[in-house]
Amino acid sequence: MVVEMHAGLASDGGSKLKMLLTFVDALPNGNEEGIYYSIDLGGTNFRVLRVEVGAGSVIINQKVEHQPIPEELTKGTTEDLFNFVALALKSFLEREDDQDVKRALGFTFSFPVRQNSVSSGSLIRWTKGFSIEDTVGKDVAQCLNDALARCGLNVRVTALVNDTVGTLALGHYYDEDTVAAVIIGSGTNACYIERTDAIIKCQGLLTNSGGMVVNMEWGNFWSSHLPRTLYDISLDDETQNRNDQGFEKMISGMYLGEIARLVLHRMAQESDVFGDAADSLSNPFILSTPFLAAIREDDSPDLSEVRRVLQEHLKIPDAPLKTRRLVVKVCDIVTRRAARLAAAGIVGILKKLGRDGSGGVASTSSSSGGRARGQQPRRTVVAIEGGLYQGYPVLREYLDEALVEILGEEVARSVTLRVTEDGSGIGAALLAAVHSSNSQQQVPI
Numbered sequence: 149m150v151v152e153m154h155a156g157l158a159s160d161g162g163s164k165l166k167m168l169l170t171f172v173d174a175l176p177n178g179n180e181e182g183i184y185y186s187i188d189l190g191g192t193n194f195r196v197l198r199v200e201v202g203a204g205s206v207i208i209n210q211k212v213e214h215q216p217i218p219e220e221l222t223k224g225t226t227e228d229l230f231n232f233v234a235l236a237l238k239s240f241l242e243r244e245d246d247q248d249v250k251r252a253l254g255f256t257f258s259f260p261v262r263q264n265s266v267s268s269g270s271l272i273r274w275t276k277g278f279s280i281e282d283t284v285g286k287d288v289a290q291c292l293n294d295a296l297a298r299c300g301l302n303v304r305v306t307a308l309v310n311d312t313v314g315t316l317a318l319g320h321y322y323d324e325d326t327v328a329a330v331i332i333g334s335g336t337n338a339c340y341i342e343r344t345d346a347i348i349k350c351q352g353l354l355t356n357s358g359g360m361v362v363n364m365e366w367g368n369f370w371s372s373h374l375p376r377t378l379y380d381i382s383l384d385d386e387t388q389n390r391n392d393q394g395f396e397k398m399i400s401g402m403y404l405g406e407i408a409r410l411v412l413h414r415m416a417q418e419s420d421v422f423g424d425a426a427d428s429l430s431n432p433f434i435l436s437t438p439f440l441a442a443i444r445e446d447d448s449p450d451l452s453e454v455r456r457v458l459q460e461h462l463k464i465p466d467a468p469l470k471t472r473r474l475v476v477k478v479c480d481i482v483t484r485r486a487a488r489l490a491a492a493g494i495v496g497i498l499k500k501l502g503r504d505g506s507g508g509v510a511s512t513s514s515s516s517g518g519r520a521r522g523q524q525p526r527r528t529v530v531a532i533e534g535g536l537y538q539g540y541p542v543l544r545e546y547l548d549e550a551l552v553e554i555l556g557e558e559v560a561r562s563v564t565l566r567v568t569e570d571g572s573g574i575g576a577a578l579l580a581a582v583h584s585s586n587s588q589q590q591v592p593i
């Protein structure tokens with residue numbers, strides 16, 4: 149991971165890790181004041197938020213409205229998707245009785261974007277099952293601005309951010325030791341604060357702070373060291389973005405259930421563990437990740453929840469206890485691998501920042517956090533969120549366990565994974581505050 153991070157920072161196309169510039173060189177520090185809005189367009193969910201902040205890291209009020217994105221919009225046209233988003237904001241503002249006020253708007257767009265500035269950037273490609281071809285290459289902030297104008301709203305995007313960046317912003321708002329953020333939800337990704345002089349591919353990049361948040365797009369990480377199985381290859385073949393997002397396909401919520409389904413399907417074909425009633429196992433994506441989690445977390449002595457999921461969702465009635473145990477084992481292995489790979493990725497970032505306790509790699513600057521022999525490791529906070537991480541305690545346990553295993557207990561104690569709630573959206577509103585023209589709150593990171 150560290151080698152690929154260096155390669156991605158050295159040149160565009162130097163690695164499958166894109167290491168994208170975000171132009172975010174100042175993070176909220178708690179002095180922001182006012183009312184800000186944001187839109188969070190991610191994988192399965194879509195949110196509109198209103199955040200009222202007061203000095204001293206106080207969120208006075210926050211309102212979050214969730215809406216599922218209709219499946220057909222993820223495969224339709226750019227205009228339809230952005231009209232849907234703009235109309236949702238419009239009706240939200242109408243209910244707030246706030247539609248005439250010019251407000252700063254944060255736009256969280258959780259897909260790989262090549263940014264030209266903090267408020268503009270073009271879509272590199274879709275992930276997580278979205279496939280609207282005509283959006284690729286377009287400035288997505290402009291697409292939203294156009295849609296906002298079409299529905300008569302006097303609001304424009306002030307900050308266009310990835311969900312990892314929003315999460316980092318909220319994490320940093322509460323705790324200045326927050327240096328990175330990770331999402332483990334439908335997709336997976338991470339961002340962190342890099343020194344501008346280490347971003348070799350952008351010579352002469354100057355920021356007031358000497359730092360910039362880099363969106364790694366680690367979902368696309370690949371290495372011959374990754375333990376790729378036959379099931380990973382079959383899964384990849386089923387997706388619209390073949391040969392891409394390899395790391396994501398081993399870790400995130402969109403895929404874990406399907407990996408387990410592929411394993412169970414092969415077991416059904418090569419043995420009689422499921423009897424004759426296993427036809428449904430040949431349906432791609434029939435076992436969703438929430439069901440995989442429910443199976444793994446069933447701690448009843450007779451595995452009654454496993455029986456229910458098999459019966460109701462996979463149409464496999466009467467699987468004996470022994471078979472149910474086997475199913476739990478498969479779900480466990482898939483979960484454990486995902487958690488351990490994510491933990492390894494986090495250690496990669498810590499290593500790059502010189503905060504993994506080895507004192508090596510990036511310890512050329514004092515701010516990088518490397519420690520001299522005998523010193524206490526420096527406190528490091530990683531903001532983390534995402535439906536899979538937040539909703540699946542077993543995955544969290546495995547991830548924590550792996551962090552301790554790799555870092556050792558002493559260094560692991562200095563690393564806090566801090567869960568933020570709706571950070572991707574609230575953080576975007578805070579970044580809109582930081583980057584709005586009337587704001588004097590910019591504080592270097």
Ligand code: BGC
Nearest residue numbers: 258259260275331335336337
């Ligand atoms: C996207 C990232 C995003 C991540 C988590 C990935 O599929 O490429 O931009 O941060 O999902 O939502």
